[in-house]
Amino acid sequence: MSKVLGLNGNAAAAHAMRQINPHVVAAYPITPQTDCVERFAEFVSEGLVDTEFVTVESEHSALSACIGAAAAGGRVMTATSSQGLALMWEMLYIAASMRLPIVMMVVNRALSGNINIHCDHSDTMGARDAGWIQLFSENAQEVYDNMIQAVRIAEDMRVRLPVMVTQDGFIISHAVERVELLDDDAVKNFVGPYRPLYPLLDVRNPVTYGPLDLFDYYFEHKRSEIEAIDNCLPVIEEVGKEFGKLSGRSYGLLEEYRLEDAEYTVVALGSTCGTAKEAVDRLRDRGKKVGLLKIRCFRPFPKDEVIRALAPRKGVAVLDRSVVFGGFGGPVFTEIRSALYDLPSRPLVIDFYYGLGGRDVYVEDIEKAFARIEEVVRAGRVEKHIDYLGLRE
Amino acid sequence: MSKLKSWKELPLGGLILEAGNARTYKTGDWRTERPQVDKAKCINCFFCWAYCPDASVIVDADRGTMEGFDYDHCKGCGICASVCPKQAITMIPER
Numbered sequence: 001m002s003k004v005l006g007l008n009g010n011a012a013a014a015h016a017m018r019q020i021n022p023h024v025v026a027a028y029p030i031t032p033q034t035d036c037v038e039r040f041a042e043f044v045s046e047g048l049v050d051t052e053f054v055t056v057e058s059e060h061s062a063l064s065a066c067i068g069a070a071a072a073g074g075r076v077m078t079a080t081s082s083q084g085l086a087l088m089w090e091m092l093y094i095a096a097s098m099r100l101p102i103v104m105m106v107v108n109r110a111l112s113g114n115i116n117i118h119c120d121h122s123d124t125m126g127a128r129d130a131g132w133i134q135l136f137s138e139n140a141q142e143v144y145d146n147m148i149q150a151v152r153i154a155e156d157m158r159v160r161l162p163v164m165v166t167q168d169g170f171i172i173s174h175a176v177e178r179v180e181l182l183d184d185d186a187v188k189n190f191v192g193p194y195r196p197l198y199p200l201l202d203v204r205n206p207v208t209y210g211p212l213d214l215f216d217y218y219f220e221h222k223r224s225e226i227e228a229i230d231n232c233l234p235v236i237e238e239v240g241k242e243f244g245k246l247s248g249r250s251y252g253l254l255e256e257y258r259l260e261d262a263e264y265t266v267v268a269l270g271s272t273c274g275t276a277k278e279a280v281d282r283l284r285d286r287g288k289k290v291g292l293l294k295i296r297c298f299r300p301f302p303k304d305e306v307i308r309a310l311a312p313r314k315g316v317a318v319l320d321r322s323v324v325f326g327g328f329g330g331p332v333f334t335e336i337r338s339a340l341y342d343l344p345s346r347p348l349v350i351d352f353y354y355g356l357g358g359r360d361v362y363v364e365d366i367e368k369a370f371a372r373i374e375e376v377v378r379a380g381r382v383e384k385h386i387d388y389l390g391l392r393e
Numbered sequence: 394m395s396k397l398k399s400w401k402e403l404p405l406g407g408l409i410l411e412a413g414n415a416r417t418y419k420t421g422d423w424r425t426e427r428p429q430v431d432k433a434k435c436i437n438c439f440f441c442w443a444y445c446p447d448a449s450v451i452v453d454a455d456r457g458t459m460e461g462f463d464y465d466h467c468k469g470c471g472i473c474a475s476v477c478p479k480q481a482i483t484m485i486p487e488r
């Protein structure tokens with residue numbers, strides 16, 4: 001029997017962590033993630049979990065402790081945000097290259113400077129090349145569901161990679177919503193017992209993690225890391241389907257919203273997808289053939305599925321909630337436009353930077369994005385590839 | 394060194410699964426000069442043994458004799474040749 005509660009995204013994540021009952025959690029508090037770790041610390045002190053909770057002095061140490069614990073052979077989780085994720089940067093790559101199935105909840109928050117605590121995706125996008133799987137959530141329910149699936153994905157013997165589950169700062173992390181929790185036992189069975197691989201605590205079979213690796217092997221190791229992350233797309237889909245059987249909520253790599261006959265499409269990640277769905281509904285009511293492509297799994301990038309979903313469209317407006325300074329568009333735009341390049345006839349693609357530092361995005365903003373891509377398609381060419389939504393000129 | 398492996402043959406995560414296999418790693422393979430001792434000149438003072446930064450001078454402690462070099466690990470730095478009071482060590486270029 002599942003249970004319906006009013007929870008914010010942080011609490012939803014904390015409950016998932018409680019039900020997963022990891023061996024080790026090492027975390028450092030940072031707004032807006034604090035609430036999640038605080039709640040989890042309560043579960044620890046109430047004896048509701050068996051977790052060894054390590055209170056470290058920084059995020060660099062948090063992920064370092066997680067790496068050590070995961071290499072030792074434990075199921076390990078952590079959570080962070082913004083500057084915290086930035087401070088973890090060097091350890092992120094190490095966790096992935098050692099193929100440690102750590103699950104980390106990231107509350108998306110802008111990076112300094114100036115100091116801002118509100119949502120954008122610059123923290124997670126800054127870590128997009130680190131070798132972690134990245135799952136984005138649209139609401140608190142998806143945060144909960146993604147956390148549970150992340151454990152299965154990370155620990156799958158075909159994957160063995162760390163996973164980030166993201167949620168938008170404050171918009172999801174602090175807004176109370178209806179969240180359906182599975183039974184504790186159902187989650188326990190779904191994630192299953194932890195199966196360690198080459199644990200350091202197995203002293204009869206000693207192994208070395210992270211040795212010096214120079215010009216003769218480093219390249220080959222990176223090649224196998226590329227293979228590992230590319231190969232996990234089918235596992236993410238498999239776990240999403242299996243989770244659907246358990247919960248009634250199936251997950252894919254993408255979500256297509258009213259896309260079947262859509263001529264114009266917005267592509268977005270995270271909570272903005274909810275706003276975009278409302279914009280799609282309103283425009284559909286006015287007879288516009290529009291739809292939304294929501295990217296749930298950004299890393300690995302589901303290129304083939306994106307091509308399939310976008311190839312028949314006339315125009316695509318990508319919404320990027322983080323900036324690539326000096327780049328040709330945001331991280332989502334760059335991937336999408338590049339994926340479509342080989343098509344014999346491809347949709348026109350434009351990019352909008354939006355929502356930086358928590359700037360609100362309204363249904364009307366998304367409607368503007370649709371209006372613009374329609375104009376671009378009518379003109380038959382893109383004059384301005386990158387534009388802004390909700391910015392004062 | 395054994396034949397280099399392809400990326401498909403490597404253990405996951407760049408791990409080393411065999412304990413103590415550093416023993417098989419010959420660290421002297423990038424040496425450009427090798428020390429050679431002329432035992433006719435050598436007085437077994439062990440200066441070379443004491444100064445070698447790589448523990449690559451082989452001595453027989455029981456007999457008190459300097460026996461030669463461990464070429465698997467000697468880096469060819471020439472310190473032994475430079476400290477030898479009898480100029481018994483010559484550095485020979487590796488081809």
Ligand code: SF4
Pocket residue numbers: 428444445446447448449450462466467468469470471472473474
């Ligand atoms: S050349 Fe250097 S490394 Fe080699 S034996 Fe002499 S002192 Fe040791």
Ligand code: SF4
Pocket residue numbers: 430434435436437438439440441442459473476477478479480481482
């Ligand atoms: S330093 Fe010269 S004389 Fe002394 S043991 Fe070495 S080779 Fe012989």
